[in-house]
Amino acid sequence: MAFRILHISDVHTGPPFNPAAAERLVTDAHALQPDLVVISGDFVQRADFIAQWRVAQALRDRLPKPQLVVAGNHDVPLFHLHERLFAPLRRYQQHISPDLNPVFTAPGLVIVGACTAHGWTVDGGKLYPDQIAALRERLTPFGPDTYKIVVWHHPVALPPTYQRKRVTITNASAAIRLLDELAVDLLLCGHLHVSFVGNTRDFMPDLRHGTYIVQSGTTTSRRGYGDEHGVNTCNLITVEPDGTRVQHLRLARGSDGFQPIAEHWLPRQRALVDG
Numbered sequence: 001m002a003f004r005i006l007h008i009s010d011v012h013t014g015p016p017f018n019p020a021a022a023e024r025l026v027t028d029a030h031a032l033q034p035d036l037v038v039i040s041g042d043f044v045q046r047a048d049f050i051a052q053w054r055v056a057q058a059l060r061d062r063l064p065k066p067q068l069v070v071a072g073n074h075d076v077p078l079f080h081l082h083e084r085l086f087a088p089l090r091r092y093q094q095h096i097s098p099d100l101n102p103v104f105t106a107p108g109l110v111i112v113g114a115c116t117a118h119g120w121t122v123d124g125g126k127l128y129p130d131q132i133a134a135l136r137e138r139l140t141p142f143g144p145d146t147y148k149i150v151v152w153h154h155p156v157a158l159p160p161t162y163q164r165k166r167v168t169i170t171n172a173s174a175a176i177r178l179l180d181e182l183a184v185d186l187l188l189c190g191h192l193h194v195s196f197v198g199n200t201r202d203f204m205p206d207l208r209h210g211t212y213i214v215q216s217g218t219t220t221s222r223r224g225y226g227d228e229h230g231v232n233t234c235n236l237i238t239v240e241p242d243g244t245r246v247q248h249l250r251l252a253r254g255s256d257g258f259q260p261i262a263e264h265w266l267p268r269q270r271a272l273v274d275g
């Protein structure tokens with residue numbers, strides 16, 4: 001049976017937020033009737049401002065349920081230094097979700113999110129040892145018949161055309177190997193403001209399992225990157241028994257709303273056999 005995920009990211013409810021895109025997102029999200037909405041971080045543009053949190057909270061409330069959400073680096077205050085260092089996710093937990101490392105399960109499917117944003121990094125992120133241990137503990141009980149998805153705000157690798165540096169998590173190589181050890185099928189990320197589909201084997205050919213990488217661009221901000229500058233995108237992901245279909249949806253000019261502009265079929269991966 002197919003399971004449909006609407007993957008949204010980087011809504012950034014502060015200048016240059018696009019309220020018209022948000023309105024259309026709410027309408028289209030309900031029309032699509034996804035089984036789950038995933039939002040991969042950067043709810044606000046500047047976490048210091050309470051008004052931006054209120055808009056983000058209202059937008060989240062109007063989107064279909066259930067939802068699995070993780071925090072991004074913009075969800076950490078920049079100017080409130082004490083809060084940044086000692087309670088960096090307090091506002092996120094108050095307005096968006098108290099759970100920083102959420103889990104969602106459905107028959108044959110498990111989705112685990114983790115917060116890669118922390119107080120002392122401005123742009124990059126990191127997975128801490130306790131988060132790695134928690135991921136291992138959560139995913140190890142599931143065998144190969146369960147499709148495994150991880151959601152992080154920060155990516156572990158960059159699209160070939162991406163020019164900015166230091167935007168992956170700092171321990172990206174270790175994270176890729178962890179995903180492989182746990183036979184994670186799919187990693188959903190944001191942060192780059194550009195759509196992308198790849199595989200960790202593109203970056204580390206010796207991996208045994210390989211994990212598909214799916215990036216969402218920014219769904220409601222005008223800060224898209226490269227050829228997505230000024231463009232709003234999200235992904236419709238359909239998990240089927242033999243593989244996963246990823247549609248990049250782009251907000252069309254005029255009244256057509258979010259429309260498919262590319263489609264990728266990701267066959268279900270099996271671990272490579274030695275010899």
Ligand SMILES: [Fe+2]
Pocket residue numbers: 010012042072074191192193
């Ligand atoms: Fe962002």
Ligand SMILES: [Fe+2]
Pocket residue numbers: 042072073074153190191192
């Ligand atoms: Fe980000």
